[in-house]
Amino acid sequence: MTNIFTYVSSRFKFLDKIVLIKRKEIFEIIKKYINLNSINSVLDVGTTSDNLLESSNFLINQFKSIKIKKSISDQKILDDNFFDMTFERSITENLNDIFDDLRSDLLVCSATIEHLGNFSNIKKGINNIVNLSDKYFIITTPNRYHPIEFHTKIPFIHFLPKEFHRKLLKFFGNEFLSKEENLNLLSKEDLINIMSNYKNISYNINEIKLFGFVSNFIIVGTKK
Secondary structure: OHHHHHHHHHHHHHHHHHHHHHHHHHHHHHHHHOOHHHOOEEEEEOOOOOOOOOOOOHHHHOOOOOOEEEEEOOOOOOOOOOOOEEEOOOOOOOOHHHHHHHOEEEEEEEOOHHHOOOHHHHHHHHHHHHHHEEEEEEEEEEEOOOOEOOOOOOEOHHHOOHHHHHHHHHHOOOOOOOOOOOOOOEOHHHHHHHHOOOOOEEEEEEEEEEOOEEEEEEEEEEEO
């Protein structure tokens, strides 16, 4: 039994090393577009309470030196070491009542928008991210058309129409991820469709590759 646990643990560590390498690549891209010395406040969107892996919360950890740090998340448990302020709310809500408290130089939303639900909710979330940013925002999300779907680790079935993909996930016993409100994968075309609605920003959609295929998109936006 010990050998089994050791094997599984080593597999997870190996996969986490790959994820960490890719997140370091993402941060190097971000530094090309953002003057980090000009950032005085940062708002994280979608912090995970899971800090067991080295790659967990890697991006937001790069901004620990910034004095004013905030978080908005529908997670119920957050690491107090990260943030001075925590708002247990969803980025898809109307945030006008706490708008001034949340406004920040930089917004970081890493691997979160694909979990916001339907396309309308995703657009609401991105709209809030853009509006709450005074200078910059960062949004990362996996590519729907990478051969391996990173949440389920199942290859290719996510290429099917989303309705059939969800039915297959439910058939395979993954009830949680079969629901749109928990997983809604996005393509580059989806992101372009959303971002083209904004006239008060400049942005770039960058790509990260894994095994020769685009695995993640990184949107780095600047307010004009």
